[in-house]
Amino acid sequence: METNEITTREKLKTYFETGKYPTEGQFAELIDFFSLKDDIVSNKELVTLANNLAALDNGYILYNTSNIENEKFAIVVHSKEGEDQIFTIGKTENKEQKRYFQGSAPYTVRTKDFLVNQLEGHRYYYLNTQIDDGATMSRLFGNNLPPIPGDFEMGTVENKKISVRISNEDFDRKISNLHTHLTFVNKTEILIEYALYGNYWSNRYVSEDMVTDHYDLGDFLACFYRADLTEVSKAIECRIYDADNDTLLMKASLIPGQKNINVSAGGALAGIRNARIECQYES
Structure with a gap:
């Protein structure tokens, strides 16, 4: 009975040792070993990848939007290894999305570019974030209120996650800032x-x-x-x-x-x- 032997890097290297002549099948095995840009990932591979990610100790972002159409909200995550990741948040159909961070904690989270529509009447964008299960940070922006700056710090994730919720809200009047x-x-x-x-x-x-x-x-x-x-x-x-x-x-x-x-x-x-x-x- 034919057995399915696992292909390893060490096995592939043996095909190309000095004096050897790799066969057509061995070249094919080498090519199949790599995931190429145009490859379609199977459901089984996606589930395996998701399970492996869940076992990691990496932090992650949970995000959700409501009443959002074509707006885009870019958020930058910086890890202590010096890696920057950009997450672009768009319409989620009010379904929570989860994306993992590269590197390890702590993660500094800040805004990048918020590409938003011009709001009229009494409509405003509402941004709400929560780090782990601790304190929240909330802001209204758009319309007559100042926009969210391009480098606005949302906070530092010391443990696991940051939750981000963005919505388009309608109030009964124009809103103004107060300063204390x-x-x-x-x-x-x-x-x-x-x-x-x-x-x-x-x-x-x-x-x-x-x-x-x-x-x-x-x-x-x-x-x-x-x-x-x-x-x-x-x-x-x-x-x-x-x-x-x-x-x-x-x-x-x-x-x-x-x-x-x-x-x-x-x-x-x-x-x-x-x-x-x-x-x-x-x-």
Whole structure:
């Protein structure tokens, strides 16, 4: 009975050793060993490839669009090996798509070119991203609102995935930006980061001063913190003040001996244009 012997690189090399004359069949075996540009990949090969990719430890992007027609949204992923990948997101028929990253984590994710239609009336594009299962970053753009910049940083994927959702939304009126100035004062040696959330707007975690560009859909901002206090024995309190009159607005406590993730400050900054966050050890 004829057996199907597996073709390996080592076996192919033996056909071309000094003094040997490869046969027609051996040349054919060499050619069949390679996948050529015009080859059609079989369903079996695709399933095998997908299973092998699922076993890898590589990160990936999940993306989904709705109410999108011919718009194209290019996203660049940079790995620590220095490789750049470009993912062009278009119409997905509201079905989630999954694509793997090259290289290994961490992956820095940023925008490249967002080729969008001119929106009229009260229509806007809505971009929402989430890294792993943590904080989200959200923006409206198009129409009378500023576009997404060509090198806008979405965040860094330290673990596995980033989810990206883009939709075309219709509101009941024109939308304008509001700006709140945040001064961040960290009186500890621990890295403490904060993130702000508004209506259709949220910012990735930062550890520096910032100016929001949230929307008049609702003039409020919720605040969350994260910090790794696993090696710290003291609690840290973060207070938010109205910087115009030095009034205490809200505070949050970061617990020692653990990782603090998405710790809420409670309440929201309502109609505040200048705020100050101060974090220090509790006495």
